Amino acid sequence: MHELSIAMSIVDMAQEEAFQRNVKVTAVHLRLGLLSGVVKDSLLSCYDMACAGTPLEGSELLIEEVPVEIFCSECQGPRPLSSMQWFACPQCGRPSAEVVRGKELEVTALEVRE
Amino acid sequence: MSTPRLLEVRKNVLKQNDVVARALRDRFHSEGIFVVSLVSSPGAGKTMFLEKMLTTTRRHNRVAALVGDLATDNDAQRLARSRAPVRQITTGSLCHLEAAMVRAAMEGWDTGPLDFLFIENVGNLVCPSSYDLGEDMRLVLMSVTEGEDKPLKYPTIFNSADVAILTKIDLAAAVEFDERTAIANIQAVRPGMRIFKVSAKSGEGMEEYLQYLSERRAESTSAAHVEIKP
Numbered sequence: 341m342h343e344l345s346i347a348m349s350i351v352d353m354a355q356e357e358a359f360q361r362n363v364k365v366t367a368v369h370l371r372l373g374l375l376s377g378v379v380k381d382s383l384l385s386c387y388d389m390a391c392a393g394t395p396l397e398g399s400e401l402l403i404e405e406v407p408v409e410i411f412c413s414e415c416q417g418p419r420p421l422s423s424m425q426w427f428a429c430p431q432c433g434r435p436s437a438e439v440v441r442g443k444e445l446e447v448t449a450l451e452v453r454e
Numbered sequence: 455m456s457t458p459r460l461l462e463v464r465k466n467v468l469k470q471n472d473v474v475a476r477a478l479r480d481r482f483h484s485e486g487i488f489v490v491s492l493v494s495s496p497g498a499g500k501t502m503f504l505e506k507m508l509t510t511t512r513r514h515n516r517v518a519a520l521v522g523d524l525a526t527d528n529d530a531q532r533l534a535r536s537r538a539p540v541r542q543i544t545t546g547s548l549c550h551l552e553a554a555m556v557r558a559a560m561e562g563w564d565t566g567p568l569d570f571l572f573i574e575n576v577g578n579l580v581c582p583s584s585y586d587l588g589e590d591m592r593l594v595l596m597s598v599t600e601g602e603d604k605p606l607k608y609p610t611i612f613n614s615a616d617v618a619i620l621t622k623i624d625l626a627a628a629v630e631f632d633e634r635t636a637i638a639n640i641q642a643v644r645p646g647m648r649i650f651k652v653s654a655k656s657g658e659g660m661e662e663y664l665q666y667l668s669e670r671r672a673e674s675t676s677a678a679h680v681e682i683k684p
Contacts (some may be wrong), residue, residue, distance in 0.1 A: 342581035342615060349470070350467055351468050353465055353467065357461070357463055362566045367458075375609075375613060376616070377580065377610045387625075424610075425642055428642075428645070435641070435645030435646070436645060437613070445468055446466050447461065448462070449469060451460055451461070452460075452461050453455045453456050
């Protein structure tokens, strides 16, 4: 389980940002790709642990899950996967290993108070 | 208290690891070292496969290995029998290797010039997938005793790998391993992936993989030469 170390990185990152701007963080917005290797529920429970005893204690982690998209060379465009067990274009069925979206693990915004 | 406002930031959570991994990759390339990492579930035969690889490749190449393990140095001791330089990374409770651990392990380690460096990750099919270690090739190993649906259960790690190795192929008949299904499942989560069937014990299939490995290294070093700008 590596979600705790990921959660700690998120807290560190937010804390640093908050310190620099002299604000208090009430929520962290995170984009989480379904192919990032990080499990949402596990990350959420680890987040509370990681926040304990820090200025972020009591803040919320808001996760936006990013679906996986592959590039289909047949249809010439990005296509969402219909299943994580089948890396192929849902329209024409052509297999593709070219992942264009879904590996994100990115803090996008902080909700802050002065 | 003031009303909350939204502060836009854009920060990759694993940036620190990615930065270290990139620096490692640049360094390995400049030194002409081709780096191969190994991931699998515990007991899939990583250490045995690595031992065989080290023993065979060191006849004609300069090789070394880093071995990640939670607690013991048993694997490093086993691999030392190959007489290649081997260093253990004990991760404690951490379930995966990170680029900084590889960097730290390389410090002060006098291996001499190398052609290949092998990095054996902690036995785990989940956590290692997120961490770039600066490798050129990631191998995912799956033994015939594990069940053909492993790739479907762990699509992320199989998708993150470059090559799949089906290990313990000498046991395939005994466990009624359905090779076609296993291969179809790997291809479903990582279309086009090269798959090798090996038995590190009998040596079956090892030569074919090692041939592929040396071709890949040759490609990589010639590409590195092309990239050098005047």
